[in-house]
Amino acid sequence: MRRQAANRGFGAKTLFWPWPALPFGAAILLVASFLYVWLRVEPRLEYYSFGPYFYRHRAFLGTFLGRPGGLASYGGVFLAQFNCVNWLGALVFVLCEGLVLPPALFCTAGISGRAPGLVGLAPLFVLLLLRNCYDCPVPALSVGLVLALGAAAAHLWLPWRRPWWSTAFSGLVSWLLFFLAGLWSALLFAVLCGLFVCIRMRDWPAGLGCLVLALAAPLAALGAGHLGIEALVNPWPEGVRWGLAAALYAAVPVAGAVLALLPKPAAAPPAKPQPVPPGQAAAASRAGCRLEAAWQGRTAIVLFVLGWAAVWLTFDRRQKLLAEIDYGAGCGQYETVLAAARQVKSLTHPASVRLHLALYHARRLAEELFSFHNMVDDAPMEGIGEDWRAESQPLFELGLLNDAEHMAHEALEIDGERPDLLRLLARINFLKNRPQAAQVFLNVLSLIPFQGERANDAWPTTAPRIPASERAFLAGMSARALTNDIPHEGLPVGPLLDVLLASNPTNQMAFEYAMAYYLMEPNLKKAVERLRLLENFNYRGIPRPYEEALLLYEQAAGARVQLKGRAIRPETAERFRQFKEAVRQSLGGAEGPAALSARFGDTYWYYFYATRSRERTAEGQAPGP
Numbered sequence: 001m002r003r004q005a006a007n008r009g010f011g012a013k014t015l016f017w018p019w020p021a022l023p024f025g026a027a028i029l030l031v032a033s034f035l036y037v038w039l040r041v042e043p044r045l046e047y048y049s050f051g052p053y054f055y056r057h058r059a060f061l062g063t064f065l066g067r068p069g070g071l072a073s074y075g076g077v078f079l080a081q082f083n084c085v086n087w088l089g090a091l092v093f094v095l096c097e098g099l100v101l102p103p104a105l106f107c108t109a110g111i112s113g114r115a116p117g118l119v120g121l122a123p124l125f126v127l128l129l130l131r132n133c134y135d136c137p138v139p140a141l142s143v144g145l146v147l148a149l150g151a152a153a154a155h156l157w158l159p160w161r162r163p164w165w166s167t168a169f170s171g172l173v174s175w176l177l178f179f180l181a182g183l184w185s186a187l188l189f190a191v192l193c194g195l196f197v198c199i200r201m202r203d204w205p206a207g208l209g210c211l212v213l214a215l216a217a218p219l220a221a222l223g224a225g226h227l228g229i230e231a232l233v234n235p236w237p238e239g240v241r242w243g244l245a246a247a248l249y250a251a252v253p254v255a256g257a258v259l260a261l262l263p264k265p266a267a268a269p270p271a272k273p274q275p276v277p278p279g280q281a282a283a284a285s286r287a288g289c290r291l292e293a294a295w296q297g298r299t300a301i302v303l304f305v306l307g308w309a310a311v312w313l314t315f316d317r318r319q320k321l322l323a324e325i326d327y328g329a330g331c332g333q334y335e336t337v338l339a340a341a342r343q344v345k346s347l348t349h350p351a352s353v354r355l356h357l358a359l360y361h362a363r364r365l366a367e368e369l370f371s372f373h374n375m376v377d378d379a380p381m382e383g384i385g386e387d388w389r390a391e392s393q394p395l396f397e398l399g400l401l402n403d404a405e406h407m408a409h410e411a412l413e414i415d416g417e418r419p420d421l422l423r424l425l426a427r428i429n430f431l432k433n434r435p436q437a438a439q440v441f442l443n444v445l446s447l448i449p450f451q452g453e454r455a456n457d458a459w460p461t462t463a464p465r466i467p468a469s470e471r472a473f474l475a476g477m478s479a480r481a482l483t484n485d486i487p488h489e490g491l492p493v494g495p496l497l498d499v500l501l502a503s504n505p506t507n508q509m510a511f512e513y514a515m516a517y518y519l520m521e522p523n524l525k526k527a528v529e530r531l532r533l534l535e536n537f538n539y540r541g542i543p544r545p546y547e548e549a550l551l552l553y554e555q556a557a558g559a560r561v562q563l564k565g566r567a568i569r570p571e572t573a574e575r576f577r578q579f580k581e582a583v584r585q586s587l588g589g590a591e592g593p594a595a596l597s598a599r600f601g602d603t604y605w606y607y608f609y610a611t612r613s614r615e616r617t618a619e620g621q622a623p624g625p
Contacts, residue, residue: 015105017115025304026101029124032308034094037131040315043082043089045323046134048330052077052237053418055447068218068227069182069235072147076140076236081449093131096142097124103149104252110156111195111256118303119255125307126248132315134323135239144181144235145188145248151177152192163197163206170194171213178217182235184249190214191253199260318344322351329354329393330420334361341372350390356516357394365512366543369519371602385414392424398510399480399500401428417444419451431478480507494518494526501533508537515546522608524553528561535564547572548604579605 016022037043054060054077064070079096083089104123108116123145130138151173160166170193178186190210198207221227234240321340328336337358341347347355355372359365389411396404405428412421422445429438445451482500497514500507511533518527527549534542542550547568554560579600586596600606 015102015109015115017117022118022120025118026121026124029121029304030094030097033097033124033128034090036090036128036311037093038087038090041090041131041134042086042320043093044084044086045320045327047080047083047089048420049323049326050135050239051416051418052080052137053416053448054078054081055417055444056449057447060447067231067235068179068221069144069185071179072143072181072185073137073140073236075143076137079139079143080137084450093127093138093142096139096146097127099146100124100127100142100149103146103153106153107149107156107192107252108256108259110153111192111199111253112259113200114259116255116259119259121303121307122251122255123248125311126244126251128307128311129314130241130244130248132311133239133241133244134316134319136241136244137236137239140236141240141245141248144185147181148177148185148188148192148249149252152189155189155193156196160201163201163203164209166193166197166201167206167209167213170210171216174210174214175217178214183218183232184235184245186214186217187211188249188253192256195253195257195260199257322348325351325354325358326390329357329390332361334358338362338364347372350386353387353390353394356513357397360509360512365516366539366545368602369516370545370604370607383414385411389415389418389421392421394513396424396428397477398497398513399477399482399504399507400496401431401477401481403496404428419445419448427474427477431474431481480504480510494521494523498530501530505533505536511537519545519549519604520607522611524549524556528553531561531563534566542566542568544572545604548576549608551576552605552608575600575603576605579603583609 016026061074064074079092082092100123101120105116105120108120127138127142130136130141155166155170155173158166170190174186174190177189190213194207194210196207197210198204201207218227218232222229222232321344324340325337325344328334328340334357337354341351341355341358344351356365356369359369388407392404392407392411395407405425408421408425408428412418412425415421422441426438426441426445429435429441480500482503494514494517497510497517500510501514504510511530514530515527518524518530527546531542531546531550534546542563550561550568551573579596582596582599596606596609
C-alpha cells in the first residue's frame with residue numbers, strides 16, 4: 001500500500017492556538033524578558049566580569065575551527081559582545097528567544113499532530129533560567145538550539161512520502177549540525193526527525209535509524225582520535241548548567257511526544273439527533289468558545305506565574321553583587337562597590353581586595369574597613385586567575401609595577417586577553433618607558449568590538465586628545481613607583497609595603513594598606529609601630545580602628561604608647577570598656593562572637609575577637625577576651 005505524506009497543514013492560527021491567548025502570552029513573555037534581563041540581570045556586569053571577548057582576526061577564528069560545535073561557539077562569543085550595554089544585551093537575548101519560538105511550535109505541532117498550546121513557551125522559560133547564571137554561555141547554547149530547531153522545522157515541513165528517504169536525509173543534516181553546533185544540536189535534530197517518522201509516518205525502524213545515523217559522525221570522530229570524550233560532550237565554554245541545558249534541548253521533543261501520546265477526545269454522536277435552529281446552534285458555539293477561552297486564559301495566568309516565580313527565585317543575587325563589585329572597582333564607581341559589599345553575606349578574596357581599593361579611593365579605608373564584618377566569615381575560594389586579576393590593579397596604584405605586571409600576565413595567561421588587563425599592561429609598559437610594548441597591548445585591545453575607540457586612552461601619548469586626568473593619574477603613579485627590586489614571596493606582604501613607605505613616606509595608600517595588612521593579620525605590634533607615620537598625612541585625629549587597635553595593644557603590653565600631639569578619644573576608651581564587659585558576659589554563652597555583633601560588629605575589637613575565637617575553636621580551646 002502506498003504511503004501518504006503526513007499532513008502538515010498548520011496555519012499560523014493553528015500553531016498559535018489557543019488564539020489569541022498564546023500569541024498574547026508570548027508577546028508579554030518577550031517584553032518581560034527584555035525588561036528582566038535589562039534591569040535585573042544587567043548584562044554589562046557579566047560582560048566585564050566573565051566575558052567572553054571576541055577578537056577580529058583569523059587566529060581567533062582558528063581556535064574554533066578545529067572542533068565540532070566550534071562555529072556555533074564562535075557565533076555565541078560574538079553575540080556576547082553586545083552585553084557591554086545592558087539594553088543591547090537584553091535585546092539580543094530576546095531576539096534569540098524570538099528565533100527559538102516559531103520552530104519550537106512548528107516541531108511540537110508536527111510531531112504531535114495537534115496545536116502545541118502554552119507548552120510551546122517552555123523553552124523560553126528555560127532560557128530565562130539559564131540567563132540567571134552570569135557565567136553560563138547562553139548565546140552559544142541559543143545558537144545551537146536555533147540551528148537544530150530551524151533545521152528540524154524545515155525537515156518536517158517537506159512532503160516526505162517514504163520514511164527511509166526522510167531518515168537518510170536527516171542523517172546528512174545531523175552530520176552537518178554536528179560539525180557546526182556540536183553533539184547536542186545534532187542529537188536534538190535527529191530525535192525530532194525520529195519522533196516525526198515514528199509517530200506521524202508510523203515507521204519505528206526508520207525513526208530509530210535517524211538516531212543511529214546521527215551518532216555515526218561523533219563515533220567516527222572518536223574512533224579516529226580527532227576528538228576526546230570531554231570535547232564531544234561539552235562543545236561550549238565553561239560555566240554550563242548541565243541540568244538546565246538538558247532541559248532546554250529536551251523541552252521540544254518531550255512536549256511533542258507527550259502531546260502525541262495524550263488521548264484525543266472522541267466525539268460521540270447523540271442517540272437521537274434533534275434538529276437545532278441555526279441561531280441557537282451559533283449561540284451555543286459562541287458560548288463554548290468563550291468558555292474554552294476563559295479556561296485557557298486562567299491556565300495561561302497560572303503557568304506564567306509559576307514560570308516567573310521560578311525565574312525570579314532562582315536568580316543568583318550573590319553572584320550579581322560580586323560582579324557589581326568587580327565592575328565598580330574597574331570603572332571607578334567606588335560607592336557602588338561599597339553598597340554592593342555591604343549586601344554580600346561573605347566576601348570572596350577578590351571581592352575583599354576590590355573593597356579595600358574602593359575604600360581607599362572613597363577616603364574611608366582607615367575609618368571603615370572593619371565595619372564590613374562579612375570579611376570575618378569564611379568565603380568560597382575563587383580561581384587563582386581571578387585573585388591575580390583583582391590584585392594587579394591595587395599593586396599598580398601602590399607603585400609596585402613589577403608585581404602588578406607579574407600578576408596581570410599570570411591572569412592574562414589563565415583568564416585570557418581581557419580588556420582591563422590589556423589596559424593595565426599598556427599603562428605599566430608606558431611607565432617603564434617601553435612604548436612599543438605598550439602599543440602591542442593596545443593593538444590587541446583595539447581588536448575587541450566596542451573597545452577599539454578607547455584603546456589609546458589607556459596611557460597618555462603626545463596627542464592632545466588624551467584626557468588631562470589620565471596624564472595626572474599616571475604622573476602620580478610614576479612618582480610613587482618603587483625603583484628597585486625587593487626579593488619577596490607572595491602578595492600582599494607587609495615588608496614590601498614597608499619598603500614602599502621607606503622610599504616614599506608620603507605614600508598614603510601604602511600606609512593605609514600596611515596598617516590594614518598588619519591589623520588583619522593580626523599583628524598589633526607592627527601596626528602600632530607604624531602609627532608614628534600619622535604625622536605625614538592630614539588626618540584630623542587618629543582613625544577609629546587605629547585607636548581600637550592601640551587600646552588592645554596597650555592592654556596586652558601593659559604600657560602606654562606615646563603619640564606626638566595625638567590622643568585616644570574618651571568615647572573610644574569608654575566603648576572599649578563596654579566591649580571588655582560584653583566579652584566577659586558572653587564567655588558563658590553558646591553564641592560567642594555572634595552575641596557581640598549587634599553592638600560591636602563595626603569595630604576592630606570584634607574582628608580581632610572573632611578571628612581569635614575561630615582560631616581557638618579550631619585548636620579545641622575556649623575563646624578568651
